[in-house]
Amino acid sequence: MKKQQKYSFHYPLLSILLCAPVIAEDKRVSTNLPEGNEISTPVAPTQPTVTIEKDQGWIQLTSGEVLLGRLIGTVQEDQNSYELVIEFDSDELGDVEIDVEDIAVLQTSDIFRVRLVNGETHEGRLTIVGDKLTIQNEGIHVYPVSLVVSIYSRVESEIERWETDLFLGANLSKGNTDELSISGEVSGKRQTVYSRTLLKYIGNVTQSSGEKTAQNHQFDGSYDIYLSNRIFFRPIKATVNSDKFQNIDYRINASMQLGYFIITQSDLEWDVSLGPGFQYTQFYTVPEGESSSEQSPTLVFSSDLEYELTKDIDVSHGYDLNWASNASGGVRHSNHVSVDMELVDDLDFTVKFIWDHNSNPKVDSEGNTPDKNDYKLNFGLTFDF
DSSP: OOOOOOOOOOHHHHHHHHTTTTTSSSEEESSSSSSSOOOEOOOTSSSOOEEEOOOOOOEEEESSOEEEEEEEEEEEESSOGGEEEEEEEEEEEEEEEEGOOOOOEOOOOEEEEETTTTSSOOOOOEETTTTTEEEEEEEEEEEEGGGGGEEEEESSGGGGGEEEEEEEEEEEEOOOOOOOEEEEEEEEEEEOOEEEEEEEEEEEEETTTEEEEEEEEEEEEEEEEESSSSEEEEEEEEEEEEEEEGGGGEEEEEEEEEEEEEEOOSEEEEEEEEEEEEEEEESSSTTTTTEEEEEEEEEEEEEEEEEOOOSSSEEEEEEEEEOGGGGOOOOEEEEEEEEEEEEEEEHHHEEEEEEEESSSSOOOOTSOOOOOOOEEEEEEEEOOO
C-alpha cells in the first residue's frame, strides 16, 4: 500500500531553499494573476507574503518553512484535529504528511469539504492562521481548528472517491510434484466526511499433478456511518464465501455492528466492532438423511489494524470472529496478516498469511471431516490505484 513521505522540517539548508519564494515586505498573500483575479488573504503581522499560482496552495510551518503546492486532505479522518495529519502535495518534495499542530498558516485555492465534531459540514476555500480555520464560500465561517474532524477535497466524479488495491500471487513447482497455486485479492475503500465503504474479494486456486487441491472464494463488504470522531455504526456487514474442500457450497453471513476507533495515529489505526447477525450455509454434500443446509443467528466481532512500520513497510491485520450454532459450523476465527514493502510508487512486494479455524466442520457424504484449520502463505505484488 502506498504511503506518503512523513517529513520532519528541521533542516537549515532545506529551510533556506523553501523560504526562497517568500517576500517579506508585504503582509498579505497575493498571486501573479491578472488584476481582479488575485487571491488575497490577510494573515498575522508576523507572517510573510507568498506568491502563488491560481491552482496552488501553500503552508507555512511553525518553524518558518514554506511549502508551495496543493492540499490533498486529512490522512486520519477519525481523531481530534490537533492529532490529525494532513497530506500535502508539495511542488518540491512530492506528497508529505504534516501534523496540524505544526502548521502556522495554510491557504488553499481549491474547494474542500470540512466536517466538524458536531456533525456539520461546510464547503469552501480554507485558511488556517494559528488555531483558527476560515472557510470561505458564499459567506465566511470561522472555527477553532480543534473542532475539525476531517477535510476532504471535493471530487468531480465517483471514481475519485475510491482507493483500490490489486494483489496477485503465484507459486509454481515442477519435478516430482507439479503444482500451481494462484491467489488474488481486490480491495476498495470509499471515504467521505460522513461514511466509509469497504469491499474485498479473495480467491485461491491450487492444482497439484492435474488435480485441484484447493479452491475457495470470499467476498466481504461493509458500510460505516460516523457517529462521532471515534464511534461508527455499521448497518450492514456481509460476507459470502465458498470452499469446496471445507464442504461449503456457499455461506452467507450478514450482521449489524457498532464500532469504535481504539487508536488513530498517523502511523497506527485500530478499530473494532461487534454486533448480531444471521448465517445461512449450503453444504456441498452431507450424509444421507441429513439436511444439506443450516441457518443460525450469530454474534460477529471484527478487528482491523494498520501500522506503518517504516516509511516503506506497512503491516495490517484483520480478524473476524463468527459465533454460530454447532450445526452451522460453530465458532469460526479468521486471521489475515499482510506485510507490504514498497518497491516503487504504487507497486509493493506483499507477503500474506491467512489462518482460518472452524470448530465444527461439516462431514461430507463419504464420511470425511474437513480439517479444522486452513493455513495459506502467499507472495506476490500489490498495485495501488
